[in-house]
Amino acid sequence: MDLIKAEDISYSFKEYDEEGNVTGARTAVDHLSITVPAGTFLAVLGRNGSGKSTFAKHLNALLIPQEGTVYVDGIDTSKAKDMLLIRRNVGMVFQNPDNQIVSTVIEEDVAFGPENLGVPHGELEDRVYSSLEKVGMSEYASNSPTKLSGGQKQRIAIAGVLAMKPKAVVFDEATAMLDPKGRREVMAALKKLHEEGITIIHITHHMEEASEAERVIIINDGKVVMDGTPQEVFGNHAEAEKYGLRAPNAVLLRDMLKDGGMRLGEHIALDEKELAMQIASHLRGGEDD
Amino acid sequence: MIRNITLGQYYPAKSRIHALDPRVKLFATFIFLISLFVNDSFTGYIFIIACFGMVIRVSRVPLGYMIRGLKGIIFIMCFSVIINIFITEGQVLLSFWIFKITLEGLIRAAYFAIRLILLILGSSLMTYTTTPNSLTDGLEKSLGFLTYLRVPVHDFATMIGIALRFIPVLSEEADRIIKAQEARGADFTQGNLMKRVKGMIPLIIPLLISAFRRAEDLALALDARCYNKEKWRTKLHPLKYSRADVAAYILLLLYLGTVIASKYAFEYMGFV
Numbered sequence: 157m158d159l160i161k162a163e164d165i166s167y168s169f170k171e172y173d174e175e176g177n178v179t180g181a182r183t184a185v186d187h188l189s190i191t192v193p194a195g196t197f198l199a200v201l202g203r204n205g206s207g208k209s210t211f212a213k214h215l216n217a218l219l220i221p222q223e224g225t226v227y228v229d230g231i232d233t234s235k236a237k238d239m240l241l242i243r244r245n246v247g248m249v250f251q252n253p254d255n256q257i258v259s260t261v262i263e264e265d266v267a268f269g270p271e272n273l274g275v276p277h278g279e280l281e282d283r284v285y286s287s288l289e290k291v292g293m294s295e296y297a298s299n300s301p302t303k304l305s306g307g308q309k310q311r312i313a314i315a316g317v318l319a320m321k322p323k324a325v326v327f328d329e330a331t332a333m334l335d336p337k338g339r340r341e342v343m344a345a346l347k348k349l350h351e352e353g354i355t356i357i358h359i360t361h362h363m364e365e366a367s368e369a370e371r372v373i374i375i376n377d378g379k380v381v382m383d384g385t386p387q388e389v390f391g392n393h394a395e396a397e398k399y400g401l402r403a404p405n406a407v408l409l410r411d412m413l414k415d416g417g418m419r420l421g422e423h424i425a426l427d428e429k430e431l432a433m434q435i436a437s438h439l440r441g442g443e444d445d
Numbered sequence: 446m447i448r449n450i451t452l453g454q455y456y457p458a459k460s461r462i463h464a465l466d467p468r469v470k471l472f473a474t475f476i477f478l479i480s481l482f483v484n485d486s487f488t489g490y491i492f493i494i495a496c497f498g499m500v501i502r503v504s505r506v507p508l509g510y511m512i513r514g515l516k517g518i519i520f521i522m523c524f525s526v527i528i529n530i531f532i533t534e535g536q537v538l539l540s541f542w543i544f545k546i547t548l549e550g551l552i553r554a555a556y557f558a559i560r561l562i563l564l565i566l567g568s569s570l571m572t573y574t575t576t577p578n579s580l581t582d583g584l585e586k587s588l589g590f591l592t593y594l595r596v597p598v599h600d601f602a603t604m605i606g607i608a609l610r611f612i613p614v615l616s617e618e619a620d621r622i623i624k625a626q627e628a629r630g631a632d633f634t635q636g637n638l639m640k641r642v643k644g645m646i647p648l649i650i651p652l653l654i655s656a657f658r659r660a661e662d663l664a665l666a667l668d669a670r671c672y673n674k675e676k677w678r679t680k681l682h683p684l685k686y687s688r689a690d691v692a693a694y695i696l697l698l699l700y701l702g703t704v705i706a707s708k709y710a711f712e713y714m715g716f717v
Contacts, residue, residue: 213665216669218665243668243671250666250669254614254659255663256666257610258603258670260576260578260609260610261578264681264682268670268672269670269671270679271680272671273671274678274679275679276679280681301610302614317670320670
């Protein structure tokens with residue numbers, strides 16, 4: 157079943173001059189259509205200003221499309237009365253770790269979503285502590301979020317979303333402000349959610365992260381310009397480069413090796429480890445992986 | 446720079462006062478303030494100070510720590526004490542040029558000082574023994590009846606909570622901006638008052654801009670996490686009265702009763 161379905165949606169921002177008069181409009185999302193089946197791990201790529209974040213905000217009714225319709229679990233997001241249902245089903249983790257934590261105590265921050273939904277007390281506690289457990293932050297439950305690292309804060313944000321029991325979680329460049337360690341922590345949590353059957357939509361410009369997805373789409377000027385498995389999209393990285401994106405290092409190295417005359421199999425290695433195995437097997441005399 | 450103010454901060458300790466329900470502590474502060482303004486005799490103040498002293502003992506907040514919190518109000522206190530001494534009419538003790546010091550003025554100034562000190566100490570004892578979060582919860586619950594008058598009590602409570610959450614974030618940011626501006630030659634420490642105030646501009650403008658940006662992000666995050674106006678909201682740690690809380694309420698009423706009764710008793714016996 158399609159959990160999320162966007163039909164021909166468009167959204168543009170008005171541009172203002174210094175006196176506040178409208179001087180024009182900048183189209184952020186331009187007649188975009190996409191369906192995301194339940195349980196998918198989808199990566200959305202695009203350069204700065206490509207409209208990927210604007211698109212993401214349509215997925216839980218933070219923005220309502222000016223043209224077209226978004227359906228979440230069959231519900232039209234422009235129907236205001238179902239807003240809470242939509243936002244409970246599609247949680248969102250934002251880019252800045254500090255700006256999405258609302259409480260001075262971690263467990264109370266995680267409880268914020270379900271409290272707003274009126275989850276009864278006993279179940280509320282279960283949800284809070286099991287969500288913290290899932291992201292590995294149980295020991296910090298009664299601490300203040302101030303002293304945590306970026307990665308830890310993002311995991312708290314993830315726990316806060318999980319406590320609402322969502323069907324999908326949108327990561328809106330949630331790894332962009334983190335150091336490599338924090339990024340790994342968040343990616344590990346993200347994959348864990350996916351294994352539990354939650355639909356993941358990961359907005360990013362890190363190719364290495366996208367290569368772990370099941371499906372990759374590239375958005376440019378508000379349109380979907382490439383759509384496929386990481387294999388398909390990165391296999392055609394000459395085209396991806398036109399949209400300001402650079403394929404993972406392993407893919408680029410593989411191409412150079414091939415150009416240099418090394419015969420590697422058709423399968424495109426997406427990370428260093430996989431590529432190393434291919435090279436090793438090539439050196440051992442076999443041609444395929 | 447904001448960090449060494451003790452007034453209004455939480456002092457972590459395990460005491461019976463800390464364990465009380467925040468609503469009791471809010472009520473206690475209110476009762477204490479009333480008692481300060483009802484009472485107008487020295488004997489009464491001795492009683493009030495004795496009771497307050499006992500509460501401080503039980504709270505385990507060191508007296509020195511509390512008194513340090515008074516530093517911020519020394520100026521206002523001296524100012525009002527001096528005004529009180531000079532403007533009160535009565536039996537003249539000393540006079541020079543256009544100033545007269547009267548007996549009534551001295552007594553009034555002393556009362557005023559005691560009242561002000563107790564007022565500050567009393568309300569700060571509440572913040573020393575109550576975490577900001579439970580204070581907000583307590584306020585929200587105690588003022589809940591205002592919802593019927595269409596006052597958005599929960600929104601205010603959320604605002605206070607968020608403000609408290611962002612104090613360390615913004616003060617960290619301010620430090621960062623100060624360092625960045627100093628690296629580019631800004632000077633926040635020298636010159637006269639006027640110069641220093643002007644010197645703050647390169648700190649305040651970026652801080653404000655970033656605060657607005659954060660507010661925008663936060664608004665989205667609140668929406669994404671289903672913040673709403675419905676009444677079905679639940680709490681992770683709902684406030685519940687214990688037996689100690691009931692006992693505290695009774696003691697507080699007895700205390701207020703004693704202060705009021707003694708005032709009229711003294712008046713009747715012709716003291717004051």
